Amino acid sequence: MTSINLTLKIWRQPNNDALGGFETYLLDGIHTDMSFLEMLDVLNEKLTKEGKDPVAFDHDCREGICGMCGAVVDGVAHGPEKEVTLCQLHMRHFHSGDTLVIEPFRSRAYPIKKDLLVDRSALDRIIQAGGYVSVNTGGTPDGNSIPIPSQQAELAMDAAACIGCGACVASCPNGAAMLFTSAKISQLALLPQGQVERKNRALAMVEQMDKEGFGNCTNAKECEAVCPKGISIRNIARMNKEFFKAILTEG
């Protein structure tokens, strides 16, 4: 097992109203098998032992699926490794002597609550606007009465894999949540179950997205590059198509 020594520049901000700034910490003896969050745990234990305030950050499952963790490392949301969340990024991708700059996901729609911890409830409100099939519990037909071609189910699953971490927004120069929104619109537009509400869903979710203060897509593709689940921007194209079809026929 090898270990490395790091210099960390971490964004510290006590609350939403306060001004924030970078603080520098030296951290030695980091095992390269550690995950990035375990490295932050080690820093926090050290700070606590020194009687200082540990760095606040969101995290939960630590296996890359809950979507709760995330920070910008050296300018890249979830760090330098492709298709991983911060909890699945391991320290073997860094070198002894590196200086790492760690910041929260930044967006007009994500108020910073403390240090690296932000409020992403805007994403929930986009789903609440229509990211579902409106069926009540009970009285649904037999599962096999709705045949779905395997390829179609796979395409829907590609979009449904979104974990709602919001890294797409943090990496977008326009602060757009279009990858996130389009993933849900695509999943349901591709499936027969989603057809009934297809148009209203596209209109309602896009409207909510705008209301929350997110920007719009200009094909910078930064979102796709940082998405831990490899969600493709083809979904954004599909969402645009869904939206135009809806607005021309319904709006």
Added chain:
Amino acid sequence: MELNSRAPSGPLEKKWSNHRFSNKLVNPANRRKFNIIVVGTGLAGASASATLAEQGYQVKTFCIQDSPRRAHSIAAQGGINAAKNYQNDGDSIHRLFYDTIKGGDFRAREANVYRLAEVSNQIIDQCVAQGVPFAREYGGTLANRSFGGAQVSRTFYARGQTGQQLLLGAYGALSRQIHAGRVKMYTRREMMDVVVVDGRAKGITVRNVMTGEIESHTADVVILATGGYGNVYFLSTNAMASNVTAAWRAHKRGAGFANPSFVQIHPTCIPVHGDYQSKLTLMSESLRNDGRVWVPKTKGDTRKAANIPESEREYYLENKYPSFGNLVPRDVASRNAKEQCDYGKGVGTTGLAVYLDFADAIKRDGKETIYKKYGNLFQMYEKITDSDPMVEPMMIYPAVHYTMGGLWVDYDLMTTIPGLFAIGECNFSDHGANRLGASALMQGLADGYFIIATSIAHYLGTNKIEVVSEHEAPFIDSKRWVEDRISKMLKNSVGGSAGKFTVDEIHKELGRLMWDNCGMGRNKAGLETALEELPKIRKKFWDSVYLPGTNKEINQSLERAGRVADFLEFGEIMIRDALTREESCGCHLREESQTEENEAKRDDANYSHVSVWEHVGSEEAPVMHKEPLVFEYVTPSQRSYK
């Protein structure tokens, strides 16, 4: 403490429909007059919240994370069982019932397990209608796989992310009700207490983890869907925030806690690699379909796997269990791995791992076939360990995964506190002493979508429901108690951190004690030692835990401290429960209770019961009550996998 299971009489297959008919209903126009609190938004909590709101009740739902979609159900990989028999391979409701009750080593209630199997088919229909992208055959029908050694293919799946997709389905249904204004969602709230008024659950006390504010919420019914307590061991496959606090606070207010020592240890997890490690990662059990488990024949062999010749490898599962081989159930596989490591034959830097080798499967089926089957798991493994299972064998070790124990509930899923219900993993329910693979998702959704609403209607329809206010004494007292406890936790920090311990240091100490003495294998001496040691750790916590910051801000150390304080109390009934159950059953080996061949020996004559613990006071030892288990439709048999 009275334990009336309310399990309906009559023939097995009629029990649930008869019960639904005999239960009282609430008129649709009256439902809006009733307030329901749901704590937790995993599969059970989200599905219950959505279903009750659809029916017209006023629902308030609470979760600890920033969004209801984060709950740990999201991490389930494998799949969800249902008795659809779509594959025409002999499955039926009765077979799923039998497999579940047998898999649980005959320590669950017949009526409940049958109901679970019965509603399993509706769950699949519901999820399909929501647009859950289950795997499909080329003809468009739903695909199934065989899972966890089941002899039929009854498991529905969405790649390796079934839990995620089912949870997002339930989260969608919940989101729809939030949008409609029928569910009021409270995120970032941690439940600190149940408020009991005149013997009935009438609300909860929560802490807003963003502001530190302690809030009271009133309701006519409280439903806990707060998951399992595997994090008592510090290291487990659970999410970091998973905890016992809600269930434990309910227990201290009068809810019986059933079978707390029933914990499932999953055999295929990535081994521990250092003290800094924060959690363990599960690798799907399906790997054992093609991987061969082995250790070196000689103790302390430190050669690389590739340098150990075939003749010096011991395929202990294949040798010991010729008919099941590497596919023995979870408990048997886990126990044997630990045994090999205890002999000193473990591999890796810590000696706490065994090999899971795909070399023969690759030779037999070709690299491509194996990669197609397990590629995503291999990638996940490689990301974490930096080793490629296509080239060198995987290393695995058992880890705490699921807790079968939980709040005792009757057939209506009501605890021993009237008006307080428990659903999903936080109740003790349907898995007996061991849960089968792909059954946790099934149970969470069965409880939430199809069972709880009937129970709630019956409770509301048969009891006089008094309106309470948060200004009444029980709410004020509860709030004050919570605030005092937090102040007590923070009191040591005034003089600085010197000579004090962090929350994690104390939690790790507790975890080691529990893992060493109340894990897979248990014996009287070890359990008695643990019972003596635990109060010392508890004292250390209250005397010298250091918490930075205050209660009036985001304070993640304080959040963790509250949970650890409860684990430190809860651990005691786990140990006591393990101590009084002098038989081996389900997931654990009681070392004094073994067959001549060193296999687990169940003792039906003395232990065919649910052990239910009652809290009688902080200074007194808890009291155990028994709910006898009666088997009318199955004959308990000793499991054998030789």
